[in-house]
Each structure stands twice: as structure tokens, then as C-alpha cells.
Amino acid sequence: MFDMFEVTEIEREIINIRRHIHAHPELSYREYETAKLIAQKLRASHIAVKTGVGGTGVVGLLKGAHEGNVVALRADMDALPVSENVDVPFKSKRDGVMHACGHDTHVAMLLGAAMLLSKHRNDLHGQVKFLFQPAEEVGGRGGAKPMIDDGAMKSPKVDYVFGLHISGTEPSNVFALRPGPIMAAPDTFKIRIIGRGGHGSSPHNAVDPIFVSAQVITALQGVTSRMIDQREPFVISVCNIHAGTKDNIIPDEALLEGTIRSFNEKTRIQAKKYVTSVAKSVSRAFKAKAVVFFKEDDYPVTVNDPSVTNRVMRLLRTIRGTRTVVCKPVMGAEDFSRFLQKAPGTFYFLGTINAKKDCTNTNHSSQFKVDEDVLKYGTLSLAKLAYEFGKPHALR
Ligand SMILES: [Zn+2]
Ligand SMILES: [Zn+2]
DSSP states (O other), X not given: OOOHHHHHHHHHHHHHHHHHHHHSOOOTTOOHHHHHHHHHHHHXXXXXXXXXXXXXXXXXXXXXXXXXXXXXXXXXXXXXXXXXXXXXXXXXXXXXXXXXXXXXHHHHHHHHHHHHHHHTTTTOEEEEEEEEESOSTTSSSOTHHHHHHXXXXXXXXXXXXXXXXXXXXXXXXXXXXXXXXXXXXEEEEEEEEEOBOEETTOXXXXXXXXXXXXXXXXXHHHXXXXXXXXXXXXXXXXXXXXXXXXXXXXXXXXXXXXXEEESSHHHHHHHHHHXXXXXXXXXXXXXXXXXXXXXXTOOOOEEEOHHHHHHHHHHHTTSTTOEEEEOOOBSSOOTHHXXXXXXXEEEEEEEEEBGGGTBOOOTTSTTOOOOGGGHHHHHHHHHHHHHHHHSTTTTO
16 A cells, blocks of 8 residues: 555654754643644644643544544654754753654654655545644653543544654664563652661661661562563662761661563562562561552553464565564553453554664663654554554454
């Protein structure tokens, strides 16, 4: 259907959109100008637009001429609080704000797909929903949930949903994905160890929360090695400790903070339970008390529907100039997971590592640089997915 020739016709425009957004990055839930630009570009392609969905979100709806499925394509729009350290003519004009995760490319590639699909609306089956989402980067309160609460996956109800992420860990021109869980659930915890302060010379008259913290941290690794099924990808990291003021004072309390990454809901629930009971019981053994908090509403596991994803892989393999590989699960998290809880679909990566063009740093780095030559492939893949999955009996 769509071929590379058609995409190369609009490639310059896709790159220009990306560069404009890159130069004018906006932080989570403040994507006002980006949303305005998106709405304007969608309207220019004669696509119906709804703005202010779940905050700054934008939803476009394109109706094909024939009966079929509703396919949603999602791009996130927010930038990060990072000072750009790359010298390009379209370098961020905003101090301390940068599109370091490549969400500028997501918006540009999806607008490119909207242009292609709109041109082909007379042969298109079903409907295509374009979901431009705010605030993927905030964790917990990410923009997918408010968009869903605002009805983004309903009327018309979405049958399939797809999301693409540019990746600074895969080579240029490579699509990387896997059926089943692809990104982790991140559970953030805080443990307050409450002891009783005293003099460092007489710990027997105090309850030392620093000593107890050390035991808790060590014992928590036993959750990984002795309590969770070894066949499950799983991590617990304690990433900061705060306690004490002076070399000879035993403080009253210590605070530990860390993260758990898991790939299925059962493991996730078990892990939270074990972390709580290990922290409490180890502390109790040394006369201290542990209070454990988990951040509420952390992102779920991102789970690719196996049969949809196998079909997606076959479709991606038809794109000339690219390679499709099965990747390992990624320990990072994504609130695209919330869309996947509403409809089957696939989250996939498009690599951008290219040493010849100095694109070697990973997402979130102040030196993250995208190989813009891959954008056409991303655009073509999104358009193809919407077109093929729009057909009735898409899975056959
Ligand atoms: Zn990110
Ligand atoms: Zn991202």
C-alpha cells in the first residue's frame, strides 16, 4: 500500500516539524504550543480534532471510506528537565528543558503517518485515532490515564492500539519489539526505620537505625535471590539513604528510598508484600520499627498482545531498509501500558544509534542525538499498522 517513495515526499516536512518541536520543548502537562501545532497540522490534513483531552492531550479521528476496525496510534509530547548538550542548529531554545527522550520525533512521525493515511482515506478501512499524550515522563500521574478517563479509548471504541518509541540503545533502522511483557512496572518505595538516638559510644542504650538499615538493605536482596521466582526478570534497588548528623551521634531515624522493577502483576504484588514484611521483621528483631510506603498508581507492566505483535513483526519486516529484531524486556516503564489495558496492541522501538552521525548517547542523556534518517521508517510503520489493522478480520 504505502511505499517509501510516498514517505520520502513528506520526509522534509516530518524533519522540520521535529526540529521545530525540538527547539521549543515543553515539560509535562505544559505542552501548550506543541498541542496547538499538532491540532493545526491534523486540521490541515482534514482530520477531526479534539483538544484539551486529559489536560493538554489532542485526539485526531480519521474516518476511512470502508467498514473496519478502530486503530489508535499514540505519541507522547513532553520534554525533560535536562540542559541540552548537543550542538545542532535546532538546539533547545529553553534553558534546562530538552527533548532528551525523543518525544519530539514521536509527534513528528505520527503527524507524518496522519498525512499519509489522510491521503489514502478513500481506500482506508475503519477509523484511525491519533492520540497525542501529555506527560509520559512524570510517572504515576502520567498523561495516559487522564486521557483514558476523558474517553480517548471510547466512542468510537478502540480495537487495536500501537505506540512507537525512538531508542538510543538499538542501532539505526532497527525495529525492536517482543510479544508479551516489554517494559517493567516500576514500584517506588520509602522505608522509614525508626530507632532511638543516643551516643555513638554506647549503642546498647540506643536503637541504631543506621545499623538496622544496613540489615534491611542486605535482607531485601534476599527477596530477589530467595523469594521471587528466578525465572522472572526482577530487580530491587535501594537508591538513597538519609540519616545522621555527626560522627558520634546515633540518630533517631533513617530513611531509605528505592525502586522495584517487575514484569508481571503476581510478582509485583508478591514483591511489595515481601519488601514490607522483610523491612518490618528485620527492624523488629533489633528493637526498631519500619514504616513502608509505596507510591500509588505507578505504571503497570507494558504487555504486548502476542498474536497482534507477531502480525506487527511480519508487517515491519516488509519495510525495506530496516531490520526487525526481538528484543529483551526493558527495565524502564511506560504509561502506554495503560492503553494496552484497554485494547490489544503493541509497543515497539525504532533504533537511532549511528556512530557515523555521532548518535551514540541513550535517551535521557543531555547528549541524546537522533539519526533523523530513521523518521521516515517510523512514519511508514505507523501508517502501515493503522491501514492493515483497520481491515476487518485484521488478525487472519
Ligand atoms: Zn523518557
Ligand atoms: Zn520516552
